Structure formats: structure tokens, C-alpha cells
Amino acid sequence: MTAFRRVALSLIVAALAATLAPAQTSSTKAKTKPKTTGKVNVKELDVRAVEMQKNLLRDATEIARGYEEAGEYERAKWLLEVLQKLDPKLPGLKEKIDQLTEKMLESSEFEVELDVSRGWTIPIGLVHKDKIVRIEANGDYEFAVALRTTADGLPTDDNGNDLVGGIPVGALMGMIVNPENRKPGKPFEIKSKREWTPQQTGLLRLNINLPNGHKSSGKLKVKLSGVTRPAA
Known part of the structure; x- marks a missing residue:
């Protein structure tokens, strides 16, 4: 969890605790057992709970708006997602x-x-764990394969060294490489568009799913969002 999220959660928890905590009274004896003063006023607690929710929603909304104006869209989004968990029916939140x-x-x-x-x-x-990524590919290319094969068909290799099984032939695919040990992950399908949330942080590589020995040519324009571009 980032420092920002820890601070934000701490503030929300503190606000809840301050509102819901029972009133403290001074006592001459620190360890005196508290005495009950009668029936708890549930209606009064309900009023306090509603007021707490209003204040929390107002403050969090104002902070989220400030983050948005500052261009910190991820922080604003995360804060609103916390509010969504507190009140999923809040109009316009989704x-x-x-x-x-x-x-x-x-x-x-x-x-x-x-x-x-x-x-x-x-x-x-670089793609980041739990941060949404979108990839879109445009254009076409010349698909050219002149290979001899048998009734078994073309061989496949799930490591990405040859035609990858389970991904359409000729489709755009990706691979996430561990940035520490450089170990490549399993190739995955992208095609003309894919939007997903990676389960790991890693280096993104792209390729077209074609067999070794192909003679295909051409270029595709690939637009990436949510990916940290390498420093120039």
C-alpha cells in the first residue's frame, strides 16, 4: 500500500472513530468501573451516524476534486472508490x-x-500491479507463410519462441517480463484492443503470433495507456 493510501485510510478511520467513540468524562479514579446511566438513545446515535456520513462524504469529495484539478487522477479515483464502498448508491459516483x-x-x-x-x-x-492498462492496435500487414508441415499442423510453444497455442494466428500478443530476474511470463492475447489490470509489475513486450520462418511484413500502430514509458 502506498504512503498516500495509508494516510487516506488513516484519516477516514480517524473520522469514523471520532464520531462513533463514546463521550469521555473525567474521573477521580482512573480504574473506576463505568456506571450505566440508563437506556441508550438509539435515535441520537442514528442522527450522529448520518451526520458522520455526510461530513465524510463532503470532505472526501472535496479532496478528490482537488486531486483531480491537480492532475492526480489516480489518487482522486482511489478516494472515490473508498466512498463507493461506504455508500454504493451515491448518485453519480460510478x-x-x-x-x-x-x-x-x-x-x-x-x-x-x-x-x-x-x-x-x-x-x-513498465506495467504496474493493480493499475489498469489499455492497448489498442491499428492498421494491417501482409501475412506471408510458405512452410511445409505435416498432418499434425504447425508446432506451438507457450514460451513465445514459436507459434503460441491458444492465441489466434496473426494476432497481437504481449508478454510481461520480471524486471529483477528478467524471467519472461507466459504470452497473452491482446488482438486489436485489450483493457485489463495486471496482477504483477513488469516490463511489457509485444509481438505478433506467427510461426518461425514466416515472411510477413508491415507495421502496426500500437497505442498504450497506463504503461510507464521508458526514460529517453
């Missing part, structure tokens, strides 16, 4: 979270050119 998600993706958008004849790209960016 739509606002969707807007912030779109702004967050657009703010990190960049484009690369993929030469289909060259195999796997070098790492083109």
Missing part, C-alpha cells in the same frame, strides 16, 4: 470514477510502431 479512469489512461498515453517482421520487441514500458 460515472465519476469511470471519467477519472479515462482521464488517468489518457494522461499516460503514447504510441509505438510495431514491425511485424522483427519478432518480440524490446521492453516498451
